[in-house]
Amino acid sequence: MSFCILFGGKSYEHEISIVSAIALKKLLPQVKHFVFLDALHNFYLIPIQNMQSKFFSSKEYIKAQKIYPKKDGFYLRTFFGEKPLNLPILINLIHGGDGEDGSVASLLDFYGIPYIGPRNPACVLSFDKELTKLLAKGRGVLSLEYRVLYRDMPIPKNLTFPLIIKPARLGSSIGISIVESQEKLQYALESAFEFDEKILIEPFIEGIKEYNLAGFKSKEGMRFSFVEEPEKKKFLDFEKKYLDFSRTSNAKEAEISEDLKLALRENFSKLYENLFEGALIRCDFFVKDNQCYLNEINPIPGSLANYLFKDFQESLSQLSKALPKPDEIKVTYEFLHQIQFAKGK
Amino acid sequence: MSFCILFGGKSYEHEISIVSAIALKKLLPQVKHFVFLDALHNFYLIPIQNMQSKFFSSKEYIKAQKIYPKKDGFYLRTFFGEKPLNLPILINLIHGGDGEDGSVASLLDFYGIPYIGPRNPACVLSFDKELTKLLAKGRGVLSLEYRVLYRDMPIPKNLTFPLIIKPARLGSSIGISIVESQEKLQYALESAFEFDEKILIEPFIEGIKEYNLAGFKSKEGMRFSFVEEPEKKKFLDFEKKYLDFSRTSNAKEAEISEDLKLALRENFSKLYENLFEGALIRCDFFVKDNQCYLNEINPIPGSLANYLFKDFQESLSQLSKALPKPDEIKVTYEFLHQIQFAKGK
Numbered sequence: 247m248s249f250c251i252l253f254g255g256k257s258y259e260h261e262i263s264i265v266s267a268i269a270l271k272k273l274l275p276q277v278k279h280f281v282f283l284d285a286l287h288n289f290y291l292i293p294i295q296n297m298q299s300k301f302f303s304s305k306e307y308i309k310a311q312k313i314y315p316k317k318d319g320f321y322l323r324t325f326f327g328e329k330p331l332n333l334p335i336l337i338n339l340i341h342g343g344d345g346e347d348g349s350v351a352s353l354l355d356f357y358g359i360p361y362i363g364p365r366n367p368a369c370v371l372s373f374d375k376e377l378t379k380l381l382a383k384g385r386g387v388l389s390l391e392y393r394v395l396y397r398d399m400p401i402p403k404n405l406t407f408p409l410i411i412k413p414a415r416l417g418s419s420i421g422i423s424i425v426e427s428q429e430k431l432q433y434a435l436e437s438a439f440e441f442d443e444k445i446l447i448e449p450f451i452e453g454i455k456e457y458n459l460a461g462f463k464s465k466e467g468m469r470f471s472f473v474e475e476p477e478k479k480k481f482l483d484f485e486k487k488y489l490d491f492s493r494t495s496n497a498k499e500a501e502i503s504e505d506l507k508l509a510l511r512e513n514f515s516k517l518y519e520n521l522f523e524g525a526l527i528r529c530d531f532f533v534k535d536n537q538c539y540l541n542e543i544n545p546i547p548g549s550l551a552n553y554l555f556k557d558f559q560e561s562l563s564q565l566s567k568a569l570p571k572p573d574e575i576k577v578t579y580e581f582l583h584q585i586q587f588a589k590g591k
Numbered sequence: 592m593s594f595c596i597l598f599g600g601k602s603y604e605h606e607i608s609i610v611s612a613i614a615l616k617k618l619l620p621q622v623k624h625f626v627f628l629d630a631l632h633n634f635y636l637i638p639i640q641n642m643q644s645k646f647f648s649s650k651e652y653i654k655a656q657k658i659y660p661k662k663d664g665f666y667l668r669t670f671f672g673e674k675p676l677n678l679p680i681l682i683n684l685i686h687g688g689d690g691e692d693g694s695v696a697s698l699l700d701f702y703g704i705p706y707i708g709p710r711n712p713a714c715v716l717s718f719d720k721e722l723t724k725l726l727a728k729g730r731g732v733l734s735l736e737y738r739v740l741y742r743d744m745p746i747p748k749n750l751t752f753p754l755i756i757k758p759a760r761l762g763s764s765i766g767i768s769i770v771e772s773q774e775k776l777q778y779a780l781e782s783a784f785e786f787d788e789k790i791l792i793e794p795f796i797e798g799i800k801e802y803n804l805a806g807f808k809s810k811e812g813m814r815f816s817f818v819e820e821p822e823k824k825k826f827l828d829f830e831k832k833y834l835d836f837s838r839t840s841n842a843k844e845a846e847i848s849e850d851l852k853l854a855l856r857e858n859f860s861k862l863y864e865n866l867f868e869g870a871l872i873r874c875d876f877f878v879k880d881n882q883c884y885l886n887e888i889n890p891i892p893g894s895l896a897n898y899l900f901k902d903f904q905e906s907l908s909q910l911s912k913a914l915p916k917p918d919e920i921k922v923t924y925e926f927l928h929q930i931q932f933a934k935g936k
Contacts, residue, residue: 261923261926284922285922303931348712352711356698370693376729577602581606582644
């Protein structure tokens with residue numbers, strides 16, 4: 247089964263998406279089509295031999311073939327008009343803005359273009375960390391307590407340290423700081439507000455256990471990856487981030503009890519079902535006092551969390567057969583006919 | 592100040608949107624441009640003299656000029672290529688699917704086309720009645736208790752009657768029933784499941800007080816309409832629905848205490864701020880034991896709830912000056928340059 251990879255986007259995670267797409271190219275030799283969305287919202291068809299970071303950072307990509315989405319697919323302009331491209335199923339690999347905020351999902355659904363990736367409501371609820379907490383609460387999944395702060399609010403007092411400051415709508419650790427004391431708060435807030443006008447404050451729990459689990463729904467039901475205990479890091483530098491998004495070899499499976507594995511899967515399913523269908527997502531959990539707490543949902547994880555699956559290719563193929571169908575809505579004019587009749591027109 | 596009205600959409604409320612647009616045409620003589628979105632997702636530019644229900648119900652509209660959205664505006668195809676239309680600010684008047692689920696908002700934002708109406712996250716949170724309840728809870732606004740049911744779940748037992756069954760993602764009273772007893776439950780559920788695979792069950796409280804309030808944020812802060820106590824109705828027939836969406840004359844102001852008015856406004860602001868900017872919305876509240884409960888948020892109310900404003904034209908003009916600015920995100924390739932440097936490439 248072949249796919250087409252959509253990457254880039256107008257977002258702070260634009261470069262990370264390029265790294266991620268190059269990783270998937272290595273992993274999925276059957277993928278022959280790459281669609282790049284640049285920061286100006288132009289789409290380009292990228293020849294496979296150009297799928298190297300330099301092609302983008304040097305801006306050579308602007309010489310590639312421009313394409314555009316339309317009813318049922320992408321098109322390119324020809325001398326006499328336009329031509330459909332007939333690309334295989336798209337994988338939405340745009341991390342952050344455009345990809346994870348629902349813009350691209352809405353666009354693809356509007357034009358009836360099939361894709362692997364979270365649908366619009368799933369994007370909106372996982373893109374904003376406050377909404378993710380409300381979702382978790384609504385579905386009976388625990389998460390850490392938090393406070394929301396907007397740019398125009400005064401700096402809060404009486405906080406308990408250490409705490410962690412996160413822009414509400416960014417992934418990939420951008421703008422995140424751990425704050426040990428009141429004096430360091432202002433700087434951390436300013437750093438986070440550079441990326442978003444809304445931030446979340448959470449307690450920082452030193453040494454808390456972290457577990458990552460990926461999965462998706464196939465026609466036969468939920469399918470889970472193995473669980474990974476991610477490497478501890480207080481800060482992510484660019485090298486760590488690069489390694490994170492370019493991973494192509496299997497991670498080490500966490501040594502955890504069967505009970506914990508089941509609890510993680512149960513929480514994952516509560517979050518996933520009736521919302522994330524069509525997407526392969528990764529949920530990151532904390533475990534404290536034998537309880538699972540949702541940390542965050544990655545609706546489009548770096549290089550699709552391939553490193554957590556023993557059968558990544560087969561998983562993608564299963565997922566592609568279980569994509570949500572668009573709503574069948576029949577528009578009629580019965581109501582208007584009734585009005586016209588009632589009015590004698 | 593002139594506007595352009597966008598209406599129609601692939602939705603059960605398609606016809607209602609046509610009625611709504613015709614009402615606004617009467618009310619806003621400065622509006623000269625109407626853009627119709629049909630059920631197949633084609634856009635048409637409708638000449639003002641054709642803004643009559645028959646033009647749509649007879650499908651004459653397919654002879655109108657087809658247009659399409661692109662970077663910075665709508666375009667039409669010409670013999671030699673294409674031509675921008677330079678329409679004034681759009682008012683999103685597509686009720687229900689497409690308009691209120693975030694599809695059209697995402698599309699317009701993606702292409703950088705300015706519009707009055709809720710942005711994508713605001714749409715997603717108000718389109719699904721369960722998410723609206725989670726939002727209200729997160730923001731300290733009360734709402735009635737509820738249960739969610741999906742199509743594949745067994746019919747619940749031990750419910751307290753009377754109750755009200757609502758499709759989770761539909762407005763305009765479609766698919767709603769009041770159920771007095773267990774025997775009548777199955778039929779009501781089946782009726783609701785015809786429109787959505789997710790439904791909400793709420794207690795039905797006979798004679799509860801209802802108050803509607805509309806508003807928006809201007810550059811000077813929140814602006815509110817007067818409060819209306821809507822007419823009681825157990826069921827909405829098509830005539831009532833037509834009257835609701837075609838209202839163009841002022842409603843009667845509710846006779847309520849200053850305290851209640853302030854409480855309604857306070858709850859409205861809690862829901863609106865940092866989410867609905869750019870939109871004129873209507874919040875429908877219940878009042879029970881001196882407490883306000885959110886019933887629902889109409890992010891694109893019928894004929895924009897003009898009948899609640901004493902200065903509707905002036906309100907629209909104020910709103911159009913306070914539209915959210917798109918995020919300024921500068922995409923750089925620093926990270927990729929660093930990687931290339933680190934790898935010695």
